[in-house]
Amino acid sequence: MKWVNFVGSLKHSLFKTAKNKLSPSHTLTVSKKHGSGHFTSIQAAIDSLPTINLVRVVIKVKSGVYTEKVNIPPLKSFITIEGQGADKTIVQWGDTAQTKGPRGLPLGTFNSATFAVNSPYFIAKNITFKNTTPVPAPGAVGKQAVALRISADTAAFVGSQNMGALTAQGRSSLLEDSGFSFVHCKVTGSGVLYLGRAWGPFSRVVFAYTYMDNIIIPKGWSDWGDPTRELTVFYGQYKCTGPGASFAGRVEWSRELTDEEAKPFISLSFIDGSEWISL
Template identity: 60%
Template sequence: MTQARMIEQQFMRWVEFVGGLRHSLFGRAMNRVFPSFALVVDKNPGKGDFTSIQEAVDSIPLINLVRVVIKVNAGTYTEKVSISAMRAFVTIEGAGSDKTIVQWGDTADTTGPSGLPLGTYNSATFSVNSAFFIAKNISFKNTAPVPKPGAIGKQAVALRISGDTAAFLGCKFLGAQDTLYDHLGRHYYKDCYVEGSVDFIFGNALSLYEGCHLHAIAESTGAVTAQNRMSILDDTGFSFVNCKVTGSGALYLGRAWGIFSRVIFAYTYMDDIIVPSGWFNWGDPNREMTVFYGQYKCTGPGANYMGRVPWSRELTDEEAKPFISMSFIDGTEWIKL
C-alpha cells in the first residue's frame, strides 16, 4: 500500500469518528443557563457592586454551582483577571466590545512574583480555568507591542481559556504574538474578532469558530493558527466556518506546533495576504505525515488551493461534514445561549 493511500485511510477513519461519537476526552456537559444572580462592575463606585472585574470574580464562592452574570459597564479596565477552576458557570457581559475593554501588558519574559519570567501561560490578561464560562460583548486585550521578527519571549496572551465548554459571543481578542490561547476544552466562538501577528490562535482545544473575523497585523510573516495536538488519541482541533481572514504581512493559515495538529477552514473568505503554500511544518518534515489541514469551499484571492502544500487537502462534502456543525464540539449538549 502506498504511503499516500495509508494517510488517506487514516484521515477517513478519523472523519468518521468525529462525525459519529461523543468526543472521548469529555463527559456529558450539564450546563446551567438561567442566571441565579447578577453582579455589576463599574469604574464609578456609585454605579456598581465592584470597581474591578477581579473583585467581582473573587466574591463568587470558591465552589460555584449556579450561573452568575457579571455585567461590566463601559470602560477600560486595566487589570489582570483570573477565574479559578471551581468557579464554574460564570458569565462576563460587557456593554459592547468597543465599549468594555479589559487590558494588561505582560509578555512571556515579564518577571513574575517569583523573580522568574512568567512564560506564555501566565502572560494572559484574562485567564479562565473553570467550566461553562460565557463571555459576551467585551474585548480582551494585551497591550504589549508587536514584536520584531525573531524576538524571543514576546508571546503576549490576551485571553487563555483552559476550561471545558466555554462560549464567546461578539467578543474581541486583541494582541500581537499568541493573542488567543485556546488551551484546553470544547469552545465556541460566534461573531468574534481576533487580531494578532504570529500564531495568534493557538493551543490544543476542540473549538468551532463561526462567523469570526481573523485580522493579521504581522509586519513580515505571520500565522493565524498553531494548533498543538500532540497525540493521535487527542480529540482536538480548530474549525473555522463562515469566517474571514484579512490584514497585513505574508500569512500562513497554520503552523504545525503539534505533531498531529488539526485545522479546517470552511466557507471562509481569505484576503490576498495568504502565503500560497498555506501551511508550515514547523521545520519538521515528519509532521507532514501526521497533521490534518484542510479547506472547504473557501473564497477570496487567498483561498486558491493551487500552490498549497501537498500534505493539506481540499475537503470533499463527506470529509467536511463533521467540521461545519455544532456536533464538532458536542455543542447541542451544552450551548444553550
C-alpha cells in the same frame, strides 16, 4: 468517528450537567464609577463568588477600559462576563513571557494572559480582551504576550473582538513528529481569524474536509512577523468547503494538498490514534 461525535454532542454527560445552568441565577455589576455597580473591578466580582460555584452568574461590566489582570479559578464554573460592546468594554494588561512574577522568575507564555479562564462553562459577551505589549521585533525571545487563555472545556464567545489565529503550532525542528490536523471540522463564529500563525519556525497545520465560514482572513496564514518562517512552515488545505475556504487568496507559501500529500494527515496514524481512540 463515533467517539468524537459522542463527546461533542449534547448527549454527553459534560453537557447534561450544564443544561439547567444556562439561565442566570445571580447577577453582579462592575463599573469603573464608584457607586454605580457592585464592584469597580472584574477580579473583585469573581473573588466574591463561592470557591465552588454551581450556579450561572452573570457579571455585567459597564463601558470602560479595565486595566487589570483577571484569573478565574478552576472551581468557579458557570461564569458569564457581559460587556456593553466589544468597542466599549475592554479588559487590558501588559505582561509578557519574560515579565517577572511574584517570585522573581519569568511568568512564561501561559501566565502572561490578561484574562485567564480555568473553569468550564465560561461565556463572554460583547467585550474585548487585550494585551497591551507592543508588537516585538521578528525573532525576539520572551516577548510572547497572551490576551486570553482558556484552560477548560465548554467556553463560548459572542460579540467579542479577538482577531487572531485559530492555531499556533509550535514545531521547532524538521525532525519533530508533531503538528495539528483538522479533519471533517467546522470553523464558524463572529470574529476574524487566520487559520494559523507560525509559533514555531517549522509549524505544521492541515485542514481537510473542513467547512470554513466567511470569518477566515483571505490570506489564511500568518508568519507571525518573521518572513524566514515562510520557508519552513507546512500549512495546507485539502478539499475544504465554505465561503472562507477559497484557496485563491491564500499566501503563496501555503499549500493546496494533493491526494498523496494529504494522505498522512487524514489518517488516525498521524496521531497514533489507533492506540488510544476506540472506534
